[in-house]
Amino acid sequence: MFSHILGFPRIGRNRELKQAVERFQRGKSDPAALRQVADDLKQQHWQDQIHAGLSLITTGDFALYDHVLDTLCLLGLVPKRFDHHKGPVPPATYFRMARGDRARNIPAMEMTKWFDTNYHYIVPELGEPPRLDLHLEPMLADINAVKALGHTPKPVLLGPVSLVHLAKKLSPQQRQNRLDALTEAYLAILKALGDLVPWLQLDEPVLALDLDEATRETARAVWRRLNQAGTGPNLLLAGYFAPYADNRKTLLQADFAGIHLDLVRGRDDLDPMLAALPRETTLSLGLVNGRNIWKTDLNDAFQVVDNVVARVGEQRVMVASSCSLLHAPIDLTAETELDKDLVAGMAFAVQKCAEVALLAHPASPERDRMVAKNQEDLTRRRKAGQVVNPEIRRRLEQVTETDLTRHSPFPKRKRAQAAGLNLPLLPTTTIGSFPQTKKIRAKRRAFKAGKCSAGEYRAFLEEEIRATIQRQEELGLDVLVHGESERNDMVEYFGEQLDGFCFTQNGWVQSYGNRCVKPPIIFGDVARPNPMTVGWMNFARSCTNKPIKAMLTGPVTLLCWSFVREDLPRETVCRQLALAVRDEVADLERAGFPMIQIDEAALREGMPLRRVDQNIYLAWAVDAFRLASAGVADQTQIHTHMCYSAFNEIIEWIAKLDADVISIECSRGGMKLLNAFADFAYPNDVGPGVYDIHSPRVPDLAEIVRLLQAALQHIPAEQLWVNPDCGLKTRNWDECTPALEQMVQAARQVRLHLSAHPVA
Ligand SMILES: Nc1nc2c(c(=O)[nH]1)N[C@@H](CNc1ccc(C(=O)N[C@@H](CCC(=O)N[C@@H](CCC(=O)N[C@@H](CCC(=O)O)C(=O)O)C(=O)O)C(=O)O)cc1)CN2
Ligand code: MET
Numbered sequence: 118m119f120s121h122i123l124g125f126p127r128i129g130r131n132r133e134l135k136q137a138v139e140r141f142q143r144g145k146s147d148p149a150a151l152r153q154v155a156d157d158l159k160q161q162h163w164q165d166q167i168h169a170g171l172s173l174i175t176t177g178d179f180a181l182y183d184h185v186l187d188t189l190c191l192l193g194l195v196p197k198r199f200d201h202h203k204g205p206v207p208p209a210t211y212f213r214m215a216r217g218d219r220a221r222n223i224p225a226m227e228m229t230k231w232f233d234t235n236y237h238y239i240v241p242e243l244g245e246p247p248r249l250d251l252h253l254e255p256m257l258a259d260i261n262a263v264k265a266l267g268h269t270p271k272p273v274l275l276g277p278v279s280l281v282h283l284a285k286k287l288s289p290q291q292r293q294n295r296l297d298a299l300t301e302a303y304l305a306i307l308k309a310l311g312d313l314v315p316w317l318q319l320d321e322p323v324l325a326l327d328l329d330e331a332t333r334e335t336a337r338a339v340w341r342r343l344n345q346a347g348t349g350p351n352l353l354l355a356g357y358f359a360p361y362a363d364n365r366k367t368l369l370q371a372d373f374a375g376i377h378l379d380l381v382r383g384r385d386d387l388d389p390m391l392a393a394l395p396r397e398t399t400l401s402l403g404l405v406n407g408r409n410i411w412k413t414d415l416n417d418a419f420q421v422v423d424n425v426v427a428r429v430g431e432q433r434v435m436v437a438s439s440c441s442l443l444h445a446p447i448d449l450t451a452e453t454e455l456d457k458d459l460v461a462g463m464a465f466a467v468q469k470c471a472e473v474a475l476l477a478h479p480a481s482p483e484r485d486r487m488v489a490k491n492q493e494d495l496t497r498r499r500k501a502g503q504v505v506n507p508e509i510r511r512r513l514e515q516v517t518e519t520d521l522t523r524h525s526p527f528p529k530r531k532r533a534q535a536a537g538l539n540l541p542l543l544p545t546t547t548i549g550s551f552p553q554t555k556k557i558r559a560k561r562r563a564f565k566a567g568k569c570s571a572g573e574y575r576a577f578l579e580e581e582i583r584a585t586i587q588r589q590e591e592l593g594l595d596v597l598v599h600g601e602s603e604r605n606d607m608v609e610y611f612g613e614q615l616d617g618f619c620f621t622q623n624g625w626v627q628s629y630g631n632r633c634v635k636p637p638i639i640f641g642d643v644a645r646p647n648p649m650t651v652g653w654m655n656f657a658r659s660c661t662n663k664p665i666k667a668m669l670t671g672p673v674t675l676l677c678w679s680f681v682r683e684d685l686p687r688e689t690v691c692r693q694l695a696l697a698v699r700d701e702v703a704d705l706e707r708a709g710f711p712m713i714q715i716d717e718a719a720l721r722e723g724m725p726l727r728r729v730d731q732n733i734y735l736a737w738a739v740d741a742f743r744l745a746s747a748g749v750a751d752q753t754q755i756h757t758h759m760c761y762s763a764f765n766e767i768i769e770w771i772a773k774l775d776a777d778v779i780s781i782e783c784s785r786g787g788m789k790l791l792n793a794f795a796d797f798a799y800p801n802d803v804g805p806g807v808y809d810i811h812s813p814r815v816p817d818l819a820e821i822v823r824l825l826q827a828a829l830q831h832i833p834a835e836q837l838w839v840n841p842d843c844g845l846k847t848r849n850w851d852e853c854t855p856a857l858e859q860m861v862q863a864a865r866q867v868r869l870h871l872s873a874h875p876v877a
C-alpha cells in the first residue's frame with residue numbers, strides 16, 4: 118500500500134527559510150546562497166519522509182515564498198509590470214512580484230487567505246493574455262534528486278482549474294480562454310514527465326467550495342483532457358479542507374486514476390465515494406489531520422483502512438495526510454518544555470509522517486503493539502491536568518441574551534460617545550501595532566532567556582511606548598494606540614496569560630512568505646486569572662492627553678489562530694475565550710478607557726467553506742464577539758478590526774456584531790469593498806483602510822485623498838474614520854512615518870473640502 122503526505126512544511130526546523138529569504142532581500146546574499154538553503158531544506162524534508170517510512174516522497178511542495186507564486190513562475194505567468202520577458206524567473210523578480218518594489222514604484226501582486234487557513238497566497242493575475250513559457254527544470258531536478266536517493270518521487274502541482282478560480286476577477290470568456298491555454302501547458306508538463314514518476318498529485322482545492330454547474334462542467338472537460346493525455350504519470354486528484362459533497366459526481370466523471378479524500382473534514386464522502394468508485398480508481402485516504410497537532414486515533418484510522426481495503430483491495434488504496442502538512446509545526450521532539458502528558462497526545466509534521474507510514478502496514482503483532490501504545494497515549498492526554506474548570510462551565514451556563522446586547526441602540530450610543538470624546542469629522546487612527554523592530558525582538562529574546570531582568574524589560578517597553586506615543590502626537594493622529602511592542606503576537610500574547618493554553622518553543626508555521634506564527638495550543642478550559650493589558654494601557658495613557666484606544670484580540674481570532682482541543686465543540690471553546698475577553702473589557706472600562714478595540718481579524722477566515730455550514734458558524738462567532746464586547750456602558754466605544762475580508766456575503770452578520778466602529782482592509786481594492794456597506798446601509802461607523810501596509814511602498818497624498826473621496830461615495834462623512842489597512846508591525850519607521858503623514862494630511866484636506874462644500 119502506498120503511503121504519502123500532501124506536502125511538507127517549508128520553513129525548516131529553525132526557520133532557516135525565513136532567515137535566508139530576509140538575508141537575500143536585504144542584499145546580504147546572492148541567488149546561489151539562497152538556492153543552497155532551499156536545496157538543503159528540500160533534502161532534509163525528503164530525508165524526514167524517507168526516515169518515517171513513507172513510500173512516495175513528495176516533491177514540488179517547496180517554495181521560497183509561496184507555492185501559487187511558484188506555479189505561476191513554472192508556467193511563465195509573470196504580469197507585464199515586472200518586465201520579465203522570457204526564461205526562468207530570477208529570484209529578484211520573484212520577490213518583486215510578492216512584495217512590490219518601492220524604488221521602482223511597482224505595486225506587489227495581491228495576497229489573500231488560502232481557503233480557511235492562516236496561510237496567504239499570491240493571487241494570480243491572468244487578465245493579460247497568458248504568454249505561457251514553461252520552466253520545468255526545477256521540477257525535474259527535484260524528481261531526479263529523490264530518485265538518486267533510491268526512492269519514488271511524487272511531484273505535486275496546483276491544478277489549472279484552481280489556478281484560474283483563485284485568480285483576480287476574469288470575465289467568463291477570459292476564464293475559458295485561460296483554461297484552454299493552461300490545459301495545453303499542463304498537457305505539455307505531463308508529456309515532459311513521461312514515465313519518470315508513477316503518480317502526479319494534482320491539487321484542486323477549489324473542490325472544497327460550492328461550485329456552480331458551469332464551473333463544474335468546464336472543470337470536468339479540462340480534467341478529462343488531462344486524463345486522456347495518453348502519456349505521463351497517473352493523476353492523483355487532491356482536494357481538501359471540506360467534503361467534495363456535490364462536486365463528487367463531477368470528479369468521478371473526470372477519469373482520474375486516483376482520488377484523495379480528506380477524511381478529517383470530509384468523512385461523509387467516504388461511503389458514497391466507495392459506492393460509486395470506478396473499478397480501476399485508487400483511493401488516497403487522508404486520515405492524519407494536517408491542520409492540528411493532536412495524534413491520530415490509530416484504532417479508528419485502521420478501521421477505515423481495513424474497511425476500504427476489504428472493499429476495493431489493497432492495490433487500490435493509499436494512506437495519506439488529510440491535506441498538506443504546511444499548516445502544522447515541524448518536529449515535536451524539539452519541544453522539551455511541554456507537559457509530558459500533553460505531549461503524549463501530540464504529533465507535528467515529522468510525527469504525522471510516521472503515523473501515515475504506520476497506517477500502510479498490514480496487520481501484525483508489531484502493528485497491534487503500536488496501536489495499543491497510541492491508545493495509551495491518547496488516554497494519558499485526556500487525563501492531563503486542568504482540562505475542566507467547573508467555575509467557567511457554570512458561568513457559561515448562566516449567560517443570557519441580555520449579556521450579548523448593548524444597553525442602547527447605536528444612534529444613542531453614538532451621541533453619548535461623541536459628547537465624551539470630542540473628535541473631529543473623519544477621525545484619524547491606526548490599527549494598533551507599530552514597527553516590531555529588531556531591537557524590540559532582541560530585548561524580548563534576552564528577557565525570555567533570562568539575560569535581562571523583568572524590571573529592565575518593563576522599563577525598555579515603557580520607553581518604546583512613550584516614544585511611539587510621541588511619534589503619533591507629532592504625526593497629529595486623533596486617536597492614539599500604545600503600539601503593541603510588549604506583544605510577540607496578537608494571539609500568542611493573550612494565550613500566554615490565559616489558563617487552558619500551552620506553548621511550543623519552536624512550533625512555527627508559515628503565515629506568508631518569510632512571516633511565521635507560533636500558534637498557541639488550547640488544551641483545557643480557558644480562564645483569565647488576571648488582567649492582561651490594563652497595566653500597559655495605564656502607562657500609555659500617562660504619556661499623553663490624547664485619547665488612547667485600548668487593544669485586545671477577540672475570541673474568534675484567538676480560536677482560529679490557535680491549535681484547539683478536539684474534545685469540546687469549537688463553539689464552546691470560543692465562548693470560554695469570549696468570557697475571558699469580556700472580563701478584560703470590563704477591567705479596561707473600570708480603569709477609565711473610553712475606547713476599546715477587539716480585533717477579529719480571523720472572523721471571515723474561520724467561516725466554513727461550504728454554504729450549508731456557514732450560518733451556524735456565523736451565529737456562534739457573532740455571539741462570541743457580542744459576549745466579549747456588550748457588557749460596557751453606552752459611552753464606551755467598541756472598535757473592531759478585520760483584514761483580508763470579503764464581506765459582501767456576510768455584511769448582515771458584520772452589522773450584528775454591533776461594534777461602534779469597524780476598521781477594514783480596503784486600499785488595494787480601491788474601496789470596492791464598501792459597495793457592500795453602502796448597499797446594506799451599514800449603520801455604524803467604518804474605517805476603510807486607505808494605506809496598504811503589506812507593501813513597503815509609501816502612498817502619496819493624492820492617492821489617499823482619492824481613496825477617501827471614493828469612500829465618501831459609499832459612507833456618510835459622519836460615519837467615516839481614517840486609518841491604514843492593518844497593523845504596522847511588519848513595516849519599519851522609515852516606511853510608516855511618511856505614509857501616516859500623508860494619511861493625516863489627506864484627512865485634513867478632505868475635512869476642509871467637506872466644510873467648504875457641506876453635503877445637504
Ligand atoms: N497569529 C497571527 N496571525 C496573523 C497575523 C498576526 O499578526 N498573528 N497577521 C496577519 C498576517 N500574518 C502575519 C503573521 C506573522 C507576522 C510576523 O511578524 N511574524 C514574525 C514573528 C512574530 C513573533 O511571534 N515574534 C516573537 C519571536 C521573534 C523571533 O523570531 N525572535 C528571534 C530573535 C529576533 C531578533 O533578534 O531579531 C529569535 O528568537 O530567534 C517575538 O516577537 O517575541 C516573523 O515571522 O518574523 C506578521 C503577519 C494574519 N495572520
Ligand atoms: C492581523 S490584524 C492586526 C491587528 C493588531 N491590532 C495590529 O495592529 O497588529
Ligand SMILES: [Zn+2]
Binds near residue numbers: 759
Ligand atoms: Zn489586520
